[in-house]
Amino acid sequence: MWDYTEKVQEHFLNPRNVGVLKDANAIGEVGSLSCGDALKLMLKVDEKEIISDAKFQTFGCASAIASSSALTEMIKGITLTEAEKVTNEDIADFLGGLPKEKMHCSVMGREALEAAIANYRGIVLPMAEGEIICECFGVTDLEVKRAVQESNLRTVEEVTNFTKAGGGCGKCHDRITEIISQTLRSPSQKIVPLKGPRRMTNIQKIKLIEEALEREIRPTLRKDGGDIELIDVDGDFVVVSLRGSCGSCAKSQTTLKEYVEKKLREQVLDTLIVEEEKG
C-alpha cells in the first residue's frame, strides 16, 4: 500500500469542491481514461480576475483525487496572476507530500490549472505545441523539459514519476535521457535529438572509441609521458591498458575513471564503463 499522509487520505475520503460548476468560465481538462487518470477543473473567475469558485471531477487513484481537492482549496479566492504561480510542488506540500511515484498526480493538478487559465484567456498553451515523445501517455518534450528543470530531475525513473512519460512501453527512454542531459547542459536551448544511431554495433563502438583515444585522450596522456591501449570492448565494458608513466602512476585509477571514462561517455556512449586490463 502507498504511504499516504493523513492529509492525502483525508482529502481522498472527503474531497472538497467535487462536482460540476454550472457557471464556470474557465475550464481545464487533462488526462484520459486510457491513461488511468483525468481531471476536469472548473473555475468561476470574476471581473477582478479573482477565482470566486472552483470545482472538479476526477477519475483516478487516491492521490489524484486528493491533489484535485487540494488544488481547489488552494486557489479559491486568489487572483489568476497568483494562481499562475502555483506549482505541482505546492500542491504536494499542501498535502504533506506525495509518494514519489505519485508526483504526476500533483503535476496533473497544475496542468489542469494552467489549461483552465489559458481557456479563460483564450490562448493556446505552449506545452501542447511540443513534440509528443511518450506515445503511451501523450507527453511532449516540452513537458519533460520543464519537469526536469523545475523539479531538478536526473533519471528516467524520476521523469516517469513526475510526468508519466516512459511509464508504458519504454520506447522513449533514450529520448528522455537525451532531454535530461540536454536540459542540464543548456537549459535555454531548444531540444534537438542527438545525431547518430543510439544502438551501436561492437565494431562501430570500437571504431568510435579508437577515434576518441587518438583524437584527444592519447595526446593528453602523452603530455605526461603516458599512453593508453585499447584491449577489448565487451558490451558496455571497455578494457584498456595504461602504458608509460601512467602504468606506474598512483593516480591511474582516477585518470581512468575521471578522465578516460568521462571522455568516452561524452564522445561515444554514455553507458560505457572503462576498466583496466587485469594482471
Next chain:
Amino acid sequence: MSNVIYMDNNATTRVAPEVVETMLPYFSEYYGNPSSMHTFGHKVGVAITEARSNIAQLLGCDPDELIFTSCGTESDSTALLSAIHANPEKRHIVTTRVEHPAVKNLAENLQSMTGHKYRVTQLAVDDEGMLDLAEYEEALSDETAIVSVMWANNETGVIFPVEKMAEIALSRGILFHTDAVQAVGKVPINLQESSINFLSLSGHKLHAPKGVGVLYVRKGTPYAPFLVGGHQEHGRRGGTENSASIIGLGKACELAAKHMTDENTRVKMLRDKLEESLLRIVPNSMLNGHKTERLPNTSNISFEYIEGESILLHLNTHKICASSGSACTSGSLEPSHVLRAMGVPFTAAHGSIRFSLSVFNTEDEVDYVIDKLPAIIKKLRDMSPFWANKGEN
C-alpha cells in the same frame, strides 16, 4: 487488526492455526539440524520426511520427486533454468502472455539479456483468458527446450488445460513446467497420471507460512540444481532446510486435501453469491475471465469509469481487503498485463477488483461486502468526469 474481512487470498493466506501449532515446537524445542548425526537433529529429519509424504499425497506423486525451495519464484527459476541447462542446443521457450512475473520476467530476461540467445513465444489468450491449443501446437518446435504454463491464473482464476498440454509436449519430446501456486489445494492434482515434468507450489498460498516452496521434478527428468551447496535434498538444492516451515507446509497440505471439497462447494457458493450480487446491483460492471473454467475462490470484476486504487482504499476503510489490476496498484503506470492480454478495454481495466476467498470466509462477510461496495462505486462515479458522459466514450 481484528475483524478484518480478508478476501485477498491469491496474494497470501492466513497460516492455519493447526499449521502454527504443528510448527511451534520446531523453533524452540526441536531446533536441531536434520542433517546432523545425533538423534536430536534426526528427529527433525523424520518430521520433514513426514511432511514430504503429506505433500506428495496431495500432489499424487512420489515423495522423492519433491524438492523444498524458498518460494514459488525459486521453484519456477529452478525448473526453467534446469531445462535450458539440460538442453543447451535448444533455444526456444514457450509460455503465455498471462504468466506470473516469476515466469514471465525470467523468460523475457532470457530473451533480452543473453544476447538474444533465446527465443520466447508468449501464447495469446482470448477475451475470456483462455488459450488456443492449436496455436500452442503450432508454437512447439524441435528448438523448444521447455514449455511453462501456469495451472491457474492468479488474477482471474482461469484454469489452463495443463495436463493435456503436457501430453502434447511429451509427444514432441519437450519438457513441461507448470506454476501451480494458485491451483494446489483448489484443483485435484494427480501428477502420477500426468506428463508434467516440473510443478511449482508455494506454501503461503495454501495456509502455510511465507518462505517455503516446493518444486516437483518428475523421475527421469534431467535436472540441474539452482542453488549449489550441501547435500540437502540429495544435492538437488543446497541450503539448510527451513524445517519449521516445511513441517508447517506438510500440515497445510494435509488440511488442503481435507478442505478440497469445502473449497469447491461452500467457498465457491460464497464467491458466486458475491459475484452475482455485485454484477446485478452495480451497473456497468463485468466479469473478467471464463465463468466456469476458473478457480472456485476467485472473482475479478471490472467497474467501468473509475479507478481500482480508489475502490480499494474505500474498501480498506471498512476493513475489507481485496486487490486490483489497475495501473496505480500494479506499481507501474499501465494496468495488469493479464487484463491487457485479454483485451479488457482501458475503461474497465483500471477499475478491476479481484476478490479471492478462502475456507476462512463466511457468508456474513460476503453480505457485508455486497452491502458496502455499491455505495463506494457510486461515490467514485459521481466524482468521475467520464461517468455522466459515458455514452460519448
